[in-house]
Amino acid sequence: MVLALLLAWLGLALGKPVIMDTALDIKRFPFVRYGSAWEGTPAQVKEAVLPNIVITYGVEESKRVVGSVSLITYALGQWTDDPGVTPRDVRKGKLPSVVMPFGKAFASGKNLIVVGVKNDIVRRLGLAFTGPTLKVIEWEGRKVLIVGGRNDREVVRAAEFLANNVIGFKGGAYRTFFSFVKLRGLIEHGNFIAALELIKDPKGLSACGKNMSLAAPMVLKFPPEVKKVVKKRNRIMYSELIRAVSSKDKERAVKLWREAMITCYQCHQGIGIERLRKFVPLESIHSKHQRIAKGFGLDCRACHVGVTENRGYK
Incomplete structure:
Protein backbone atom coordinates (compact mmCIF):
# COMPACT_ATOMS: atom_id res chain seq x y z
CA MET A 1 0.00 0.00 0.00
CA GLU A 160 10.91 19.86 -13.89
CA PHE A 161 10.26 16.55 -12.18
CA LEU A 162 13.85 15.40 -12.64
CA ALA A 163 15.18 18.68 -11.27
CA ASN A 164 12.94 18.92 -8.22
CA ASN A 165 11.76 15.45 -7.28
CA VAL A 166 14.81 13.42 -8.23
CA ILE A 167 18.04 15.45 -8.21
CA GLY A 168 16.82 18.12 -5.79
CA PHE A 169 15.28 15.54 -3.48
CA LYS A 170 18.37 13.32 -3.46
CA GLY A 171 20.66 16.28 -2.84
CA GLY A 172 18.57 17.37 0.13
CA ALA A 173 18.39 13.83 1.47
CA TYR A 174 22.16 13.39 1.41
CA ARG A 175 22.83 16.79 2.98
CA THR A 176 20.45 15.83 5.78
CA PHE A 177 21.86 12.32 6.21
CA PHE A 178 25.49 13.40 6.35
CA SER A 179 24.62 16.29 8.68
CA PHE A 180 22.84 13.83 10.97
CA VAL A 181 26.01 11.75 11.24
CA LYS A 182 28.11 14.89 11.79
CA LEU A 183 25.69 15.94 14.54
CA ARG A 184 26.45 12.71 16.41
CA GLY A 185 30.16 13.55 16.31
CA LEU A 186 29.65 17.13 17.49
CA ILE A 187 27.51 15.95 20.40
CA GLU A 188 30.09 13.32 21.32
CA HIS A 189 32.78 15.99 21.59
CA GLY A 190 30.55 18.46 23.43
CA ASN A 191 30.60 21.01 20.62
CA PHE A 192 27.06 22.16 21.32
CA ILE A 193 27.28 25.55 19.60
CA ALA A 194 28.28 23.95 16.29
CA ALA A 195 25.70 21.20 16.82
CA LEU A 196 22.90 23.73 17.25
CA GLU A 197 24.02 25.65 14.18
CA LEU A 198 24.09 22.43 12.16
CA ILE A 199 20.51 21.57 13.12
CA LYS A 200 19.28 25.01 12.03
CA ASP A 201 21.50 25.34 8.94
CA PRO A 202 19.46 25.21 5.68
CA LYS A 203 22.37 23.28 4.18
CA GLY A 204 22.71 21.13 7.28
CA LEU A 205 20.03 19.15 9.08
CA SER A 206 17.34 21.63 8.05
CA ALA A 207 18.03 20.81 4.39
CA CYS A 208 15.34 18.21 4.96
CA GLY A 209 12.79 21.02 4.93
CA LYS A 210 12.88 21.00 1.14
CA ASN A 211 12.33 17.26 1.07
CA MET A 212 9.48 17.52 3.55
CA SER A 213 7.87 20.16 1.33
CA LEU A 214 8.23 18.03 -1.79
CA ALA A 215 6.93 14.93 0.00
CA ALA A 216 3.97 16.66 1.66
CA PRO A 217 1.35 15.34 -0.82
CA MET A 218 2.62 11.80 -0.25
CA VAL A 219 2.75 12.10 3.55
CA LEU A 220 -0.88 13.21 3.67
CA LYS A 221 -1.85 9.85 2.17
CA PHE A 222 0.36 7.73 4.43
CA PRO A 223 -1.28 5.15 6.73
CA PRO A 224 -1.61 6.33 10.37
CA GLU A 225 1.29 4.18 11.58
CA VAL A 226 3.66 5.77 9.05
CA LYS A 227 2.48 9.30 9.85
CA LYS A 228 3.16 8.57 13.51
CA VAL A 229 6.78 7.66 12.75
CA VAL A 230 7.27 10.76 10.58
CA LYS A 231 5.84 13.05 13.26
CA LYS A 232 8.01 11.47 15.95
CA ARG A 233 11.12 11.87 13.83
CA ASN A 234 10.40 15.54 13.13
CA ARG A 235 9.58 16.26 16.78
CA ILE A 236 12.87 14.76 17.92
CA MET A 237 15.04 16.34 15.23
CA TYR A 238 13.66 19.86 15.22
CA SER A 239 12.36 20.32 18.75
CA GLU A 240 13.59 17.93 21.42
CA LEU A 241 17.16 17.70 20.13
CA ILE A 242 17.38 21.48 19.91
CA ARG A 243 16.40 21.77 23.58
CA ALA A 244 18.86 19.08 24.68
CA VAL A 245 21.72 20.60 22.68
CA SER A 246 20.88 24.13 23.84
CA SER A 247 21.03 22.98 27.47
CA LYS A 248 24.31 21.11 26.77
CA ASP A 249 22.78 17.86 28.01
CA LYS A 250 25.03 15.37 26.22
CA GLU A 251 23.45 12.24 27.67
CA ARG A 252 19.95 13.25 26.62
CA ALA A 253 21.14 14.52 23.23
CA VAL A 254 22.76 11.16 22.44
CA LYS A 255 19.62 9.33 23.59
CA LEU A 256 17.42 11.50 21.38
CA TRP A 257 19.81 11.13 18.44
CA ARG A 258 19.53 7.36 18.70
CA GLU A 259 15.74 7.55 18.94
CA ALA A 260 15.73 9.61 15.75
CA MET A 261 17.98 6.98 14.16
CA ILE A 262 15.35 4.35 14.95
CA THR A 263 12.69 6.34 13.09
CA CYS A 264 15.02 6.49 10.09
CA TYR A 265 15.41 2.73 10.23
CA GLN A 266 11.68 2.20 10.47
CA CYS A 267 11.16 3.78 7.04
CA HIS A 268 14.41 2.68 5.41
CA GLN A 269 14.55 -0.86 6.79
CA GLY A 270 10.88 -1.59 7.45
CA ILE A 271 10.94 -1.89 11.24
CA GLY A 272 7.37 -1.97 12.55
CA ILE A 273 5.99 -0.48 9.32
CA GLU A 274 6.21 -1.29 5.64
CA ARG A 275 9.60 -0.37 4.24
CA LEU A 276 9.37 2.85 2.24
CA ARG A 277 12.77 2.80 0.58
CA LYS A 278 12.58 0.01 -1.97
CA PHE A 279 16.00 0.45 -3.55
CA VAL A 280 19.60 0.06 -2.44
CA PRO A 281 21.46 3.40 -2.69
CA LEU A 282 24.78 3.74 -4.47
CA GLU A 283 27.48 2.66 -2.03
CA SER A 284 30.00 5.00 -3.68
CA ILE A 285 27.91 7.99 -2.53
CA HIS A 286 26.20 6.63 0.57
CA SER A 287 29.37 5.37 2.28
CA LYS A 288 30.64 8.89 2.95
CA HIS A 289 28.86 8.75 6.31
CA GLN A 290 31.43 6.20 7.48
CA ARG A 291 34.27 8.62 6.78
CA ILE A 292 32.42 11.43 8.55
CA ALA A 293 31.98 9.29 11.67
CA LYS A 294 35.61 8.17 11.55
CA GLY A 295 36.70 11.80 11.40
CA PHE A 296 35.13 12.28 14.83
CA GLY A 297 36.81 9.16 16.17
CA LEU A 298 33.55 7.20 16.16
CA ASP A 299 33.17 3.59 15.11
CA CYS A 300 30.01 1.90 13.87
CA ARG A 301 28.86 1.07 17.41
CA ALA A 302 28.52 4.74 18.29
CA CYS A 303 25.53 4.95 15.97
CA HIS A 304 24.39 1.39 15.28
CA VAL A 305 23.02 -0.08 18.51
CA GLY A 306 19.96 -2.15 19.36
CA VAL A 307 17.43 -2.29 16.53
CA THR A 308 19.74 -0.16 14.37
CA GLU A 309 22.66 -2.54 14.78
CA ASN A 310 22.11 -3.88 11.27
CA ARG A 311 24.28 -1.96 8.81
CA GLY A 312 23.68 -1.61 5.10
CA TYR A 313 20.56 -2.41 3.09
CA LYS A 314 18.82 -5.73 2.64
Whole structure:
Protein backbone atom coordinates (compact mmCIF):
# COMPACT_ATOMS: atom_id res chain seq x y z
CA MET A 1 0.00 0.00 0.00
CA VAL A 2 2.74 2.45 0.98
CA LEU A 3 4.69 1.66 -2.19
CA ALA A 4 1.60 2.37 -4.27
CA LEU A 5 1.20 5.74 -2.57
CA LEU A 6 4.88 6.52 -3.09
CA LEU A 7 4.71 5.76 -6.79
CA ALA A 8 1.53 7.78 -7.10
CA TRP A 9 3.27 10.76 -5.51
CA LEU A 10 6.26 10.38 -7.81
CA GLY A 11 3.91 10.71 -10.75
CA LEU A 12 1.55 13.38 -9.45
CA ALA A 13 3.66 15.66 -7.27
CA LEU A 14 4.06 18.29 -9.96
CA GLY A 15 0.49 18.11 -11.22
CA LYS A 16 0.91 15.79 -14.21
CA PRO A 17 1.93 12.12 -14.28
CA VAL A 18 5.60 11.54 -15.08
CA ILE A 19 6.46 8.08 -16.33
CA MET A 20 9.45 6.61 -14.48
CA ASP A 21 10.15 4.05 -17.18
CA THR A 22 13.17 2.64 -15.33
CA ALA A 23 12.46 3.80 -11.77
CA LEU A 24 15.25 1.97 -9.92
CA ASP A 25 17.84 2.97 -12.52
CA ILE A 26 16.74 6.60 -12.17
CA LYS A 27 17.02 6.42 -8.37
CA ARG A 28 20.51 4.93 -8.67
CA PHE A 29 21.70 7.10 -11.55
CA PRO A 30 25.27 8.33 -10.85
CA PHE A 31 24.53 12.06 -10.85
CA VAL A 32 27.52 12.95 -8.66
CA ARG A 33 30.89 11.63 -7.56
CA TYR A 34 33.50 12.48 -4.95
CA GLY A 35 36.80 13.98 -6.00
CA SER A 36 39.34 16.70 -5.29
CA ALA A 37 38.43 20.34 -5.89
CA TRP A 38 40.33 23.63 -6.21
CA GLU A 39 43.58 21.83 -6.97
CA GLY A 40 46.58 24.15 -6.97
CA THR A 41 45.25 26.38 -4.19
CA PRO A 42 45.93 26.21 -0.43
CA ALA A 43 42.23 25.43 0.04
CA GLN A 44 42.28 22.25 -2.04
CA VAL A 45 39.95 19.58 -0.67
CA LYS A 46 40.21 15.88 -1.35
CA GLU A 47 36.55 14.94 -1.18
CA ALA A 48 34.16 17.41 -2.73
CA VAL A 49 30.84 16.56 -4.37
CA LEU A 50 31.36 16.96 -8.12
CA PRO A 51 29.06 16.48 -11.13
CA ASN A 52 29.32 13.03 -12.66
CA ILE A 53 27.19 13.82 -15.69
CA VAL A 54 26.91 16.13 -18.66
CA ILE A 55 23.56 17.62 -19.65
CA THR A 56 22.87 17.99 -23.36
CA TYR A 57 20.12 18.43 -25.94
CA GLY A 58 19.63 18.27 -29.70
CA VAL A 59 20.22 21.33 -31.89
CA GLU A 60 16.62 21.16 -33.13
CA GLU A 61 15.04 21.55 -29.71
CA SER A 62 12.81 24.54 -28.99
CA LYS A 63 13.79 27.39 -26.69
CA ARG A 64 11.30 26.07 -24.17
CA VAL A 65 13.00 22.68 -23.99
CA VAL A 66 16.48 24.21 -23.92
CA GLY A 67 15.36 26.52 -21.13
CA SER A 68 14.33 23.55 -18.99
CA VAL A 69 17.98 22.46 -18.93
CA SER A 70 18.64 25.32 -16.51
CA LEU A 71 16.28 23.74 -13.96
CA ILE A 72 18.27 20.51 -13.97
CA THR A 73 21.57 22.40 -13.85
CA TYR A 74 20.41 24.46 -10.88
CA ALA A 75 19.30 21.37 -8.94
CA LEU A 76 22.63 19.67 -9.63
CA GLY A 77 24.45 22.81 -8.50
CA GLN A 78 22.55 22.74 -5.21
CA TRP A 79 23.77 19.20 -4.59
CA THR A 80 27.40 19.61 -5.68
CA ASP A 81 30.20 21.70 -4.19
CA ASP A 82 31.88 22.75 -7.43
CA PRO A 83 32.06 21.78 -11.11
CA GLY A 84 35.84 21.27 -10.78
CA VAL A 85 37.48 24.69 -11.14
CA THR A 86 41.30 24.85 -11.01
CA PRO A 87 43.72 27.78 -11.48
CA ARG A 88 45.14 26.02 -14.54
CA ASP A 89 41.71 25.87 -16.18
CA VAL A 90 41.10 29.54 -15.40
CA ARG A 91 44.41 30.57 -16.97
CA LYS A 92 43.53 28.63 -20.10
CA GLY A 93 40.03 30.06 -20.18
CA LYS A 94 38.56 26.55 -19.92
CA LEU A 95 36.06 26.76 -17.10
CA PRO A 96 34.24 23.45 -16.58
CA SER A 97 30.61 23.15 -17.63
CA VAL A 98 27.95 20.53 -17.08
CA VAL A 99 25.99 21.65 -20.16
CA MET A 100 27.50 20.86 -23.55
CA PRO A 101 26.43 20.55 -27.20
CA PHE A 102 25.55 17.02 -28.24
CA GLY A 103 28.85 16.18 -29.95
CA LYS A 104 31.04 17.60 -27.20
CA ALA A 105 28.94 15.87 -24.54
CA PHE A 106 29.58 12.48 -26.14
CA ALA A 107 33.29 13.21 -26.43
CA SER A 108 33.44 13.89 -22.67
CA GLY A 109 33.02 10.18 -21.94
CA LYS A 110 30.70 11.00 -19.02
CA ASN A 111 27.21 9.78 -18.25
CA LEU A 112 24.58 11.91 -19.94
CA ILE A 113 21.25 13.54 -19.28
CA VAL A 114 19.66 14.11 -22.68
CA VAL A 115 16.80 16.60 -22.61
CA GLY A 116 14.31 16.35 -25.45
CA VAL A 117 13.59 13.87 -28.22
CA LYS A 118 15.07 15.61 -31.26
CA ASN A 119 18.44 13.88 -31.10
CA ASP A 120 20.30 10.91 -32.58
CA ILE A 121 19.84 8.62 -29.55
CA VAL A 122 16.05 8.80 -29.57
CA ARG A 123 15.93 8.49 -33.35
CA ARG A 124 18.32 5.53 -33.60
CA LEU A 125 16.60 3.60 -30.84
CA GLY A 126 13.16 4.46 -32.15
CA LEU A 127 11.99 5.48 -28.69
CA ALA A 128 8.31 6.37 -28.38
CA PHE A 129 6.69 8.24 -25.50
CA THR A 130 3.18 8.19 -24.08
CA GLY A 131 3.66 11.11 -21.68
CA PRO A 132 6.34 13.01 -19.73
CA THR A 133 9.04 10.38 -19.31
CA LEU A 134 12.34 9.68 -17.57
CA LYS A 135 14.15 6.64 -18.92
CA VAL A 136 17.67 5.28 -18.35
CA ILE A 137 19.44 3.41 -21.13
CA GLU A 138 22.94 2.13 -21.82
CA TRP A 139 24.50 3.82 -24.86
CA GLU A 140 28.04 3.22 -26.10
CA GLY A 141 29.39 2.26 -22.70
CA ARG A 142 27.73 4.92 -20.59
CA LYS A 143 24.47 5.55 -18.79
CA VAL A 144 22.08 7.96 -20.44
CA LEU A 145 19.00 9.44 -18.78
CA ILE A 146 16.46 10.46 -21.42
CA VAL A 147 14.08 13.30 -20.54
CA GLY A 148 11.29 12.84 -23.07
CA GLY A 149 7.66 13.30 -23.96
CA ARG A 150 5.24 13.56 -26.87
CA ASN A 151 5.68 17.32 -27.15
CA ASP A 152 7.65 20.22 -25.69
CA ARG A 153 5.24 20.69 -22.80
CA GLU A 154 5.68 17.09 -21.67
CA VAL A 155 9.46 17.24 -22.03
CA VAL A 156 9.54 20.35 -19.83
CA ARG A 157 7.28 18.64 -17.29
CA ALA A 158 9.65 15.68 -17.14
CA ALA A 159 12.63 18.05 -16.77
CA GLU A 160 10.91 19.86 -13.89
CA PHE A 161 10.26 16.55 -12.18
CA LEU A 162 13.85 15.40 -12.64
CA ALA A 163 15.18 18.68 -11.27
CA ASN A 164 12.94 18.92 -8.22
CA ASN A 165 11.76 15.45 -7.28
CA VAL A 166 14.81 13.42 -8.23
CA ILE A 167 18.04 15.45 -8.21
CA GLY A 168 16.82 18.12 -5.79
CA PHE A 169 15.28 15.54 -3.48
CA LYS A 170 18.37 13.32 -3.46
CA GLY A 171 20.66 16.28 -2.84
CA GLY A 172 18.57 17.37 0.13
CA ALA A 173 18.39 13.83 1.47
CA TYR A 174 22.16 13.39 1.41
CA ARG A 175 22.83 16.79 2.98
CA THR A 176 20.45 15.83 5.78
CA PHE A 177 21.86 12.32 6.21
CA PHE A 178 25.49 13.40 6.35
CA SER A 179 24.62 16.29 8.68
CA PHE A 180 22.84 13.83 10.97
CA VAL A 181 26.01 11.75 11.24
CA LYS A 182 28.11 14.89 11.79
CA LEU A 183 25.69 15.94 14.54
CA ARG A 184 26.45 12.71 16.41
CA GLY A 185 30.16 13.55 16.31
CA LEU A 186 29.65 17.13 17.49
CA ILE A 187 27.51 15.95 20.40
CA GLU A 188 30.09 13.32 21.32
CA HIS A 189 32.78 15.99 21.59
CA GLY A 190 30.55 18.46 23.43
CA ASN A 191 30.60 21.01 20.62
CA PHE A 192 27.06 22.16 21.32
CA ILE A 193 27.28 25.55 19.60
CA ALA A 194 28.28 23.95 16.29
CA ALA A 195 25.70 21.20 16.82
CA LEU A 196 22.90 23.73 17.25
CA GLU A 197 24.02 25.65 14.18
CA LEU A 198 24.09 22.43 12.16
CA ILE A 199 20.51 21.57 13.12
CA LYS A 200 19.28 25.01 12.03
CA ASP A 201 21.50 25.34 8.94
CA PRO A 202 19.46 25.21 5.68
CA LYS A 203 22.37 23.28 4.18
CA GLY A 204 22.71 21.13 7.28
CA LEU A 205 20.03 19.15 9.08
CA SER A 206 17.34 21.63 8.05
CA ALA A 207 18.03 20.81 4.39
CA CYS A 208 15.34 18.21 4.96
CA GLY A 209 12.79 21.02 4.93
CA LYS A 210 12.88 21.00 1.14
CA ASN A 211 12.33 17.26 1.07
CA MET A 212 9.48 17.52 3.55
CA SER A 213 7.87 20.16 1.33
CA LEU A 214 8.23 18.03 -1.79
CA ALA A 215 6.93 14.93 0.00
CA ALA A 216 3.97 16.66 1.66
CA PRO A 217 1.35 15.34 -0.82
CA MET A 218 2.62 11.80 -0.25
CA VAL A 219 2.75 12.10 3.55
CA LEU A 220 -0.88 13.21 3.67
CA LYS A 221 -1.85 9.85 2.17
CA PHE A 222 0.36 7.73 4.43
CA PRO A 223 -1.28 5.15 6.73
CA PRO A 224 -1.61 6.33 10.37
CA GLU A 225 1.29 4.18 11.58
CA VAL A 226 3.66 5.77 9.05
CA LYS A 227 2.48 9.30 9.85
CA LYS A 228 3.16 8.57 13.51
CA VAL A 229 6.78 7.66 12.75
CA VAL A 230 7.27 10.76 10.58
CA LYS A 231 5.84 13.05 13.26
CA LYS A 232 8.01 11.47 15.95
CA ARG A 233 11.12 11.87 13.83
CA ASN A 234 10.40 15.54 13.13
CA ARG A 235 9.58 16.26 16.78
CA ILE A 236 12.87 14.76 17.92
CA MET A 237 15.04 16.34 15.23
CA TYR A 238 13.66 19.86 15.22
CA SER A 239 12.36 20.32 18.75
CA GLU A 240 13.59 17.93 21.42
CA LEU A 241 17.16 17.70 20.13
CA ILE A 242 17.38 21.48 19.91
CA ARG A 243 16.40 21.77 23.58
CA ALA A 244 18.86 19.08 24.68
CA VAL A 245 21.72 20.60 22.68
CA SER A 246 20.88 24.13 23.84
CA SER A 247 21.03 22.98 27.47
CA LYS A 248 24.31 21.11 26.77
CA ASP A 249 22.78 17.86 28.01
CA LYS A 250 25.03 15.37 26.22
CA GLU A 251 23.45 12.24 27.67
CA ARG A 252 19.95 13.25 26.62
CA ALA A 253 21.14 14.52 23.23
CA VAL A 254 22.76 11.16 22.44
CA LYS A 255 19.62 9.33 23.59
CA LEU A 256 17.42 11.50 21.38
CA TRP A 257 19.81 11.13 18.44
CA ARG A 258 19.53 7.36 18.70
CA GLU A 259 15.74 7.55 18.94
CA ALA A 260 15.73 9.61 15.75
CA MET A 261 17.98 6.98 14.16
CA ILE A 262 15.35 4.35 14.95
CA THR A 263 12.69 6.34 13.09
CA CYS A 264 15.02 6.49 10.09
CA TYR A 265 15.41 2.73 10.23
CA GLN A 266 11.68 2.20 10.47
CA CYS A 267 11.16 3.78 7.04
CA HIS A 268 14.41 2.68 5.41
CA GLN A 269 14.55 -0.86 6.79
CA GLY A 270 10.88 -1.59 7.45
CA ILE A 271 10.94 -1.89 11.24
CA GLY A 272 7.37 -1.97 12.55
CA ILE A 273 5.99 -0.48 9.32
CA GLU A 274 6.21 -1.29 5.64
CA ARG A 275 9.60 -0.37 4.24
CA LEU A 276 9.37 2.85 2.24
CA ARG A 277 12.77 2.80 0.58
CA LYS A 278 12.58 0.01 -1.97
CA PHE A 279 16.00 0.45 -3.55
CA VAL A 280 19.60 0.06 -2.44
CA PRO A 281 21.46 3.40 -2.69
CA LEU A 282 24.78 3.74 -4.47
CA GLU A 283 27.48 2.66 -2.03
CA SER A 284 30.00 5.00 -3.68
CA ILE A 285 27.91 7.99 -2.53
CA HIS A 286 26.20 6.63 0.57
CA SER A 287 29.37 5.37 2.28
CA LYS A 288 30.64 8.89 2.95
CA HIS A 289 28.86 8.75 6.31
CA GLN A 290 31.43 6.20 7.48
CA ARG A 291 34.27 8.62 6.78
CA ILE A 292 32.42 11.43 8.55
CA ALA A 293 31.98 9.29 11.67
CA LYS A 294 35.61 8.17 11.55
CA GLY A 295 36.70 11.80 11.40
CA PHE A 296 35.13 12.28 14.83
CA GLY A 297 36.81 9.16 16.17
CA LEU A 298 33.55 7.20 16.16
CA ASP A 299 33.17 3.59 15.11
CA CYS A 300 30.01 1.90 13.87
CA ARG A 301 28.86 1.07 17.41
CA ALA A 302 28.52 4.74 18.29
CA CYS A 303 25.53 4.95 15.97
CA HIS A 304 24.39 1.39 15.28
CA VAL A 305 23.02 -0.08 18.51
CA GLY A 306 19.96 -2.15 19.36
CA VAL A 307 17.43 -2.29 16.53
CA THR A 308 19.74 -0.16 14.37
CA GLU A 309 22.66 -2.54 14.78
CA ASN A 310 22.11 -3.88 11.27
CA ARG A 311 24.28 -1.96 8.81
CA GLY A 312 23.68 -1.61 5.10
CA TYR A 313 20.56 -2.41 3.09
CA LYS A 314 18.82 -5.73 2.64
